[in-house]
Amino acid sequence: xxxxxxxxxxxxxxxxxxxxxxxxxxxxxxxxxxxxxxxxxxxxxxxxxxxxxxxxxxxxxxxxxxxxxxxxxxxxxxxxxxxxxxxxxxxxxxxxxxxxxxxxxxxxxxxxxxxxxxxxxxxxxxxxxxxxxxxxxxxxxxxxxxxxxxxxxxxxxxxxxxxxxxxxxxxxxxxxxxxxxxxxxxxxxxxxxxxxxxxxxxxxxxxxxxxxxxxxxxxxxxxxxxxxxxxxxxxxxxxxxxxxxxxxxxxxxxxxxxxxxxxxxxxxxxxxxxxxxxxxxxxxxxxxxxxxxxxxxxxxxxxxxxxxxxxxxxxxxxxxxxxxxxxxxxxxxxxxxxxxxxxxxxxxxxxxxxxxxxxxxxxxxxxxxxxxxxxxxxxxxxxxxxxxxxxxxxxxxxxxxxxxxxxxxxxxxxxxxxxxxxxxxxxxxxxxxxxxxxxxxxxxxxxxxxxxxxxxxxxxxxxxxxxxxxxxxxxxxxxxxxxxxxxxxxxxxxxxxxxxxxxxxxxxxxxxxxxxxxxxxxxxxxxxxxxxxxxxxxxxxxxxxxxxxxxxxxxxxxxxxxxxxxxxxxxxxxxxxxxxxxxxxxxxxxxxxxxxxxxxxxxxxxxxxxxxxxxxxxxxxxxxxxxxxxxxxxxxxxxxxxxxxxxxxxxxxxxxxxxxxxxxxxxxxxxxxxxxxxxxxxxxxxxxxxxxxxxxxxxxxxxxxxxxxxxxxxxxxxxxxxxxxxxxxxxxxxxxxxxxxxxxxxxxxxxxxxxxxxxxxxxxxxxxxxxxxxxxxxxxxxxxxxxxxxxxxxxxxxxxxxxxxxxxxxxxxxxxxxxxxxxxxxxxxxxxxxxxxxxxxxxxxxxxxxxxxxxxxxxxxxxxxxxxxxxxxxxxxxxxxxxxxxxxxxxxxxxxxxxxxxxxxxxxxxxxxxxxxxxxxxxxxxxxxxxxxxxxxxxxxxxxxxxxxxxxxxxxxxxxxxxxxxxxxxxxxxxxxxxxxxxxxxxxxxxx
Numbered sequence: 001x002x003x004x005x006x007x008x009x010x011x012x013x014x015x016x017x018x019x020x021x022x023x024x025x026x027x028x029x030x031x032x033x034x035x036x037x038x039x040x041x042x043x044x045x046x047x048x049x050x051x052x053x054x055x056x057x058x059x060x061x062x063x064x065x066x067x068x069x070x071x072x073x074x075x076x077x078x079x080x081x082x083x084x085x086x087x088x089x090x091x092x093x094x095x096x097x098x099x100x101x102x103x104x105x106x107x108x109x110x111x112x113x114x115x116x117x118x119x120x121x122x123x124x125x126x127x128x129x130x131x132x133x134x135x136x137x138x139x140x141x142x143x144x145x146x147x148x149x150x151x152x153x154x155x156x157x158x159x160x161x162x163x164x165x166x167x168x169x170x171x172x173x174x175x176x177x178x179x180x181x182x183x184x185x186x187x188x189x190x191x192x193x194x195x196x197x198x199x200x201x202x203x204x205x206x207x208x209x210x211x212x213x214x215x216x217x218x219x220x221x222x223x224x225x226x227x228x229x230x231x232x233x234x235x236x237x238x239x240x241x242x243x244x245x246x247x248x249x250x251x252x253x254x255x256x257x258x259x260x261x262x263x264x265x266x267x268x269x270x271x272x273x274x275x276x277x278x279x280x281x282x283x284x285x286x287x288x289x290x291x292x293x294x295x296x297x298x299x300x301x302x303x304x305x306x307x308x309x310x311x312x313x314x315x316x317x318x319x320x321x322x323x324x325x326x327x328x329x330x331x332x333x334x335x336x337x338x339x340x341x342x343x344x345x346x347x348x349x350x351x352x353x354x355x356x357x358x359x360x361x362x363x364x365x366x367x368x369x370x371x372x373x374x375x376x377x378x379x380x381x382x383x384x385x386x387x388x389x390x391x392x393x394x395x396x397x398x399x400x401x402x403x404x405x406x407x408x409x410x411x412x413x414x415x416x417x418x419x420x421x422x423x424x425x426x427x428x429x430x431x432x433x434x435x436x437x438x439x440x441x442x443x444x445x446x447x448x449x450x451x452x453x454x455x456x457x458x459x460x461x462x463x464x465x466x467x468x469x470x471x472x473x474x475x476x477x478x479x480x481x482x483x484x485x486x487x488x489x490x491x492x493x494x495x496x497x498x499x500x501x502x503x504x505x506x507x508x509x510x511x512x513x514x515x516x517x518x519x520x521x522x523x524x525x526x527x528x529x530x531x532x533x534x535x536x537x538x539x540x541x542x543x544x545x546x547x548x549x550x551x552x553x554x555x556x557x558x559x560x561x562x563x564x565x566x567x568x569x570x571x572x573x574x575x576x577x578x579x580x581x582x583x584x585x586x587x588x589x590x591x592x593x594x595x596x597x598x599x600x601x602x603x604x605x606x607x608x609x610x611x612x613x614x615x616x617x618x619x620x621x622x623x624x625x626x627x628x629x630x631x632x633x634x635x636x637x638x639x640x641x642x643x644x645x646x647x648x649x650x651x652x653x654x655x656x657x658x659x660x661x662x663x664x665x666x667x668x669x670x671x672x673x674x675x676x677x678x679x680x681x682x683x684x685x686x687x688x689x690x691x692x693x694x695x696x697x698x699x700x701x702x703x704x705x706x707x708x709x710x711x712x713x714x715x716x717x718x719x720x721x722x723x724x725x726x727x728x729x730x731x732x733x734x735x736x737x738x739x740x741x742x743x744x745x746x747x748x749x750x751x752x753x754x755x756x757x758x759x760x761x762x763x764x765x766x767x768x769x770x771x772x773x774x775x776x777x778x779x780x781x782x783x784x785x786x787x788x789x790x791x792x793x794x795x796x797x798x799x800x801x802x803x804x805x806x807x808x809x810x811x812x813x814x815x816x817x818x819x820x821x822x823x824x825x826x827x828x829x830x831x832x833x834x835x836x837x838x839x840x841x842x843x844x845x846x847x848x849x850x851x852x853x854x855x856x857x858x859x860x861x862x863x864x865x866x867x868x869x870x871x872x873x874x875x876x877x878x879x880x881x882x883x884x885x886x887x888x889x890x891x892x893x894x895x896x897x898x899x900x901x902x903x904x905x906x907x908x909x910x911x912x913x914x915x916x917x918x919x920x921x922x923x924x925x926x927x928x929x930x931x932x933x934x935x936x937x938x939x940x941x942x943x944x945x946x947x948x949x950x951x952x953x954x955x956x957x958x959x960x961x962x963x964x965x966x967x968x969x970x971x972x973x974x975x976x977x978x979x980x981x982x983x984x985x986x987x988x989x990x991x992x
Contacts, residue, residue: 147236147247157229157250160236163243165191165201177229177250178221191248196220196228201246218251228395228404230315307408310391314340315403328387328411330380349376349384366400369393371407374416386416431930436537443471443520443532445494450474459516459536461509479505479513497522500534515543541672552619565615566622569636574644577634581648582695591690593650595660596703597625599667600681600715602641607829613673617641617680624666624682628659644703650688653720660684660718668716683710684718705729736792738776739785743794743801747773750805751969752823754978755940755962758954761989763982765822767854767962768806769969770798796831800840806851807844809972818979824852824883835867838874848879852903856885872900883940888928902937909943909963916948926956933957947991 151158151169157177159170170186178186178194192201199220220228229250236245302309308325311318319339326333338344341360348356352375359373371391376384391407433440439456443449448471457465460477478486482504493500500520505513520534552565561573569577581592599621606614618641625635625643634646650656667682685707689699706721709728713719742748752766772780789795803825813820831837832855853875872882881903888911897905907928914921925941932939941953944963953961966989970978982989 150247154249157231158248159186159191160245160247161191162245165246167191168245174250191221194221196222201233219248302408305410307410309406309408311404311406312339313395313404315395315397325409328385328409329377335380347377349378352376363393363402363405366396371405374412385411386413388412428934433535435927438535438537441520441532441534441536443534444528445531446529456536459538460506477506479507481505493520493522497524497530500532503539513540514538515540542675545672545674548616548619552615563622563637566619566637568622568626568643569634571636571638574634574636574638574646578646589691590648591650591688592699593647593656593686593688594699594703595629595645595647595656596685596687596700596707597621597643597645597663598683598707598711599641600683600711602680605678605680609673609676609678613676613678614641616671616673617678620671620678621667621680621682624663628662628666630659644700653688656686656688657718660686664716664718681716683707683715685710685721686718687721732788735777735785736788738774739772739788739794740792742772742774743797745775747775748798748801749773749971750802750809751971752809752975753962753969754967754975755824755960756966756989758941758950758958758961761961761966761991762987763821763979763989764960765824765852766820766975767824768802768826770802770826795828796834799825799827799831802826803844807846809975810847810850812972813976813979816976818976820850820979822850822852822881824854826856826885827853828856832868832871833865834871837871838878841875841878846878846880851879852881852883854883854885854906855900855902886942894931897931897935897937901935904938904940904960905932906940906942906962912941912943912949912953912963913945915952916946922952922956925953925958929957929959932959950991 147160147169151160151171154171155173157171157174159167159174161167167186167189175186195201201219217233218230219233221231222228231248231250234247234249235243236247237243302322303324306324308328309320309322310325311320313319317339319337321337323333326335326337331337338347345353345356356373356375359371362368363371369392371389371393374386374388376386379385388410389407390410391405393402393405395402395404397403434455437455439459440453441456442451444451450469450471450473452462452467452469454465454467457463457467475483475487486502486504489502490500492498499522500518503515503517506516507513515538516536517539518534518536520532522530522532524530561570561576562568563570599617602614602617605617618637621641621643622635622637625645629635629645630647630651632648636644636646638644651659663684664682667680670677670679672678685703685705687699687702687706689702693699702721702725705725705728706719709725710717710719719725749771751769751771753769754763755765755767756762757764770782770786772785774780786795786798789798806823806825810820810823834840875882882900884897884900884902884905886908887905888908905928907925911921911925911928915925929939931937938959940960940962941949941958942962944950944953944961945965947965949963949965950961967978
């Protein structure tokens, strides 16, 4: 705290034999600050010698080696000080021990060139911060002259006034600060006119008997860039102790630097500039509005508007907040409030901190005095409240930093809630339109201009980024063959105020043609006048589909020896051609090759999208095969989703491999059936024979065995026939028999793979996975026997067996005190289509909320099926959740999401694997997660193999994680041990 100087004893100033130095330190011997001493009579000593001294004032003696009488102005202790005239040295004699060393000054400076900083670091401490030595030229110096010299000695603003508060002495710094002009004198003005509102000199009480530092007081005066300055006020007394005036000095930390022309005007400065009309003579008081009336008006306005008032004076450490301020935050009257910027920032929402710090930085940098920002602050009950804070800096300190700030807070939570909801709705609409590929446009009829969003610009290949377009520009993007017809229709709709609906072609820069559909709504806007709001979207795929259907109808009239659906040869035609060629080639060494094709995932497409989609898939496959085999080859559809290409005089093995690769690549590209995207592939078996081996039907059998090997290798592959494949076929027959025996012998069991919360890595559930613990072959994975089980018709029995084993393990875990959130069990489409399913489930007493049925082939639900719908309803009533598995693999679709309304969907591992290195794949997963959130469906990421997968999936908001990177599938005992180990880590997976 800054301590002002005590009352000044004027009797010392009027004594010509005394040079006075005032300071509030302790008496001699307690380590006083350095003094400045100056000899007046001898020019040899008209420099100030800086030295360490323990005394307060010096009485000088006119001699070559003067001995100065020293008396402490606090304890009046008498000492003697001798000044050596031959060198700038000072020695203390008298009561001080005689062996006191000489004090050699560290530097010599003229008295008038000492800066404030030097004085602060080395001078006496008048008012606790700064002083100058009061000097008197002769014994006849008057009190006023002495005070003038004292006031002039200060570089800080200082002035003296009488008991009537009129100024009789002031330095230039005070003139500049209080009037705004160093050449205009403050003398003769009433200091009362400079008082800040609520301040008064009449309240001052200077005790005549007070000891130093007891009667010092402070007052706020109108001055400086901040509008206010703090002055210390001390009484002036004569030698009899009678008060005859006051000495006022600006506190150093309150002085604001800068150009005086930029400072707000004080009342005296305004008077000088003619802003106020002053009644009476110089020194008259400016009249102000009644304080009570202004205060009432202000309080009424603030309380009626529910504004929360705050006033922070950081220098005085005084902080005021209104009752409304506390009420808006749920604070009680005695609850503590932040009293510093740092403490206040700790209560602000983290997302608002950067904005607030930027605004505070502008205040500190003096870019503005205005407080105007929005932020969130936590309520006592835990929720966040939005505030609009408005105010201004009313005073700055010597460094220019805000010293006092006053303002109000307004609760704008309701306004921000509506605003944020509006933004969320707009974002959802924009996302939906983006997903649909729609471009939005607006046409202002009166202004004759149109707005096209970025997707509209992309649709027409416009790259200038300008969204405001001329209304006539649209016509140039219409195909010349459709332009007149389309513009005529638009003009008629505009004239009659009707909605616009038309299709037209657009000729792209690369020469391709796209079909564009336009829909526009005519609106009479009261504020903006008549206008159209509409969308454009690309319907090229719809037109392509229509053309394909036309071609399909034409093929229905094809010859009976051809497949009516694909236009390819059928099996009968294939056999005839093969036989005829064999008859004509007997005895020759002619070479033949057969490529046997099978469409991957065709059954899923047939079951989920319907037979029409399956037919379209077959036609698509036929076109791919015809396009990629040699022209002389015969391509036939031999049944279902199987095709055969018969090559006479085939190319060598390398060329056959290239043909197979081209077909696989072409078949892996998705195609559209209507609005449905179909993802297929193909597996190819190749058999080549020469001579007599090429003439019998074993060539077809060998190609079929090669096809089986390709599908077993993972689909989307090709294999050449080898003799080992026949051996494998025999083993497969044995496996068929072994699986049937294993089922009867109880060798089918369950393993479980944990699922985790993406953020906390807490266990959220298990997925039951079927395993075959064969005595003959060891532990077999599902892909090694499920296809065989499906061929045997055992899939539904597998489902029921896995469910029973899962229930049994759940009961065991519960008995061991282990908490399992839920377990997902796969349910095939065959079982869900079983009308007796619910009756078979009821006797099992399934625990509510502990089970989920996971649908692998959910795409079959796109079409209406009453049995399945009833089963789903009853399953939900039994407390069993529905999940969709392998979303994104072609097994599941958006339609099934809407139709089933599952609790969770699982993204296929093939989509998850590349997200660490592919931004495009990451965006795709993020979109799927967004769809899930929009439909209130939790998303599970399958195939999480690394911690990088975990990090990326956490960043894009995935709900649950599953994969070998977190935990491998385990049997029931292993799961029990795994959960116990997690419990030692507070129920979370240890990833370190």
